[in-house]
Amino acid sequence: xxxxxxxxxRPLTIIAQDPSVKARDGSILxxxxxxxxxxxxxxxxxHRVQVIDSDAxxxxxxxxxxxxRPAHAISTVADDPFSAASDTELxxxxxxxAQNVYAIIMRTLRRFEHALGRRVSWSFRGxxxxxxxxxxxxxxxxxxxxxxxxxxxxxxxSTVEGDTVFTCLSHDVVAHETTHALLDGLRTRYTxxxxxxxxxxxxxxxxxxxxxxxxxxxxxxxxxxxxxxGRKGGGTQSASEAGPSTVERAHxxxxxxxKSVLFGVGEQMGRELSTIRGDSLRRSAMLTPSADILKRPxxxxxxxxxxxxxxxxxxxxxxxxxxxxxxxxxxxxRRVDRERAAEEGAIIADYMLTMVIRALDYMPPVHMExxxxxxxxxxADVETRPDDERYQFRQHLRESFKAFGVSPASPVxxxxxxxxxxxxxxxFLYDRTHFDAMQRDPDEVFRxxxxxxxxxxxxxAAYSRVLSVRPCLRLNPDGFALRExxxxxxxxxxxxxxxxxxxxxxxxxxxxxxxxVSLYGGGTLIFDDYGRLKYAVHNRLLxxxxxxxxxxxxxxxxxxxxxxxxxxxxxxxxxxxxxxxISVHERW
Numbered sequence: 001x002x003x004x005x006x007x008x009x010r011p012l013t014i015i016a017q018d019p020s021v022k023a024r025d026g027s028i029l030x031x032x033x034x035x036x037x038x039x040x041x042x043x044x045x046x047h048r049v050q051v052i053d054s055d056a057x058x059x060x061x062x063x064x065x066x067x068x069r070p071a072h073a074i075s076t077v078a079d080d081p082f083s084a085a086s087d088t089e090l091x092x093x094x095x096x097x098a099q100n101v102y103a104i105i106m107r108t109l110r111r112f113e114h115a116l117g118r119r120v121s122w123s124f125r126g127x128x129x130x131x132x133x134x135x136x137x138x139x140x141x142x143x144x145x146x147x148x149x150x151x152x153x154x155x156x157x158s159t160v161e162g163d164t165v166f167t168c169l170s171h172d173v174v175a176h177e178t179t180h181a182l183l184d185g186l187r188t189r190y191t192x193x194x195x196x197x198x199x200x201x202x203x204x205x206x207x208x209x210x211x212x213x214x215x216x217x218x219x220x221x222x223x224x225x226x227x228x229x230g231r232k233g234g235g236t237q238s239a240s241e242a243g244p245s246t247v248e249r250a251h252x253x254x255x256x257x258x259k260s261v262l263f264g265v266g267e268q269m270g271r272e273l274s275t276i277r278g279d280s281l282r283r284s285a286m287l288t289p290s291a292d293i294l295k296r297p298x299x300x301x302x303x304x305x306x307x308x309x310x311x312x313x314x315x316x317x318x319x320x321x322x323x324x325x326x327x328x329x330x331x332x333x334r335r336v337d338r339e340r341a342a343e344e345g346a347i348i349a350d351y352m353l354t355m356v357i358r359a360l361d362y363m364p365p366v367h368m369e370x371x372x373x374x375x376x377x378x379x380a381d382v383e384t385r386p387d388d389e390r391y392q393f394r395q396h397l398r399e400s401f402k403a404f405g406v407s408p409a410s411p412v413x414x415x416x417x418x419x420x421x422x423x424x425x426x427x428f429l430y431d432r433t434h435f436d437a438m439q440r441d442p443d444e445v446f447r448x449x450x451x452x453x454x455x456x457x458x459x460x461a462a463y464s465r466v467l468s469v470r471p472c473l474r475l476n477p478d479g480f481a482l483r484e485x486x487x488x489x490x491x492x493x494x495x496x497x498x499x500x501x502x503x504x505x506x507x508x509x510x511x512x513x514x515x516x517v518s519l520y521g522g523g524t525l526i527f528d529d530y531g532r533l534k535y536a537v538h539n540r541l542l543x544x545x546x547x548x549x550x551x552x553x554x555x556x557x558x559x560x561x562x563x564x565x566x567x568x569x570x571x572x573x574x575x576x577x578x579x580x581x582i583s584v585h586e587r588w
Contacts, residue, residue, distance in 0.1 A: 031220075048128060053097075105129070112182050114354070138155060205309070225345075372539075439485050440471070465489065521543070
């Protein structure tokens, strides 16, 4: 078949949430998602993902899945080998498990690339992420940069004798681990020792992407509405018993929507580990808003702090959805059309997923705090969609984060509160740099940075380096195209503790004077399609107050102790979270 006649996507069946979530007829809730067509080898093995179904616990090597080559210009369900599979086959067939992880990982990658407007690399120096759906017999799943892999465990059910729980069948677990692999590549310094917020962000952001990815599937939203309305799925139902086509408005408030069991991540794993953990892995959305929550000792620990980030985002989702449903249909009516309500929920989740991913390009490369994310997501959204009247996403975000004590990092009030302040492009020198080269050449970008170091308020004495240069083409829902070039750079200065006062930075009182200290700073530069600088999002190396706070936090929790691990190990963190072994304070 000629290349131009082949379809661009193919439908593949996945489990929409996890096997414990049921459709109205009592069957496992599944979805058909569109995956980019590519020349696949057995595995599936494509240009970005290679499924290798090897089990380290038993030594088994499962036969790889070979997906049929799409036979038509527009792919159909005939190209999906599991479109008509029974629930039993979905649960027991290793080949479906391979399809499930492949399709969800590719869907997650595609969402990142759509939001950011460019190709997105994994965190390691390689193109293909290895995936093991049955990697080991253990209730764990994690991303390993060393192995360039996502590894999913399995374990015997504690509630149903003879059953096995497969983490590779949980949509949000797969999306969560994929997000780690992508975020670690996009923001390489976010696993460095820094602020409590930065330590929490990796887990919180991965949870948010996983939850919104699940809720962007309309079938999942419909089940969520049934849960919110108090009607559980399960059992065999006739068409007349399948439930009402409308939902009571009283069940569509923010609090009622938040109470849906689908806001938990890893539902089946959570119940199976209830004797150890107590509930679903993360019930972040149910946190009660409080302006002082981040100051409480228990929320210094990264996973607990990350739950606050998740709660703020998911409360925004629920508030936006509830407000939208309030405007649907006859206001005097006590009921709302169920399908229309589900459609709105999926649309909101889908757009918010784009918003939070796009915010990454407007965040500083080091020492991020939740307020930085808030200003980033607000600014990125204004750039592509200035009119926020219909859904008021930005206003709901500001209010939700404020309820948890988080204010935007930017003090700007006009035209909207919390946006990064645009730079005055006329203050910068462009005469000796070439924009065409600046779109791809770090050395050309560094020349611009160096020649404008005074305007950018850089530290001349520090080591400076451009981390990335990324041209982007972003699209909003109306088809508006925004071209930008995103640049990351860092600075580093190594000094002894007794030299810090020369930079107005104060070490902890009990830190020995000879202690070697590395100060980091960095910035994100956003250039428009004419090569003019629009934004300079910069956590400066010589920001005395921020550096003093950072050193105090790291000294308290052991970052300067001999043998301290300066690179976050996702495997141990995930195991500790699953078993509840994490102490209140993380040690580096």
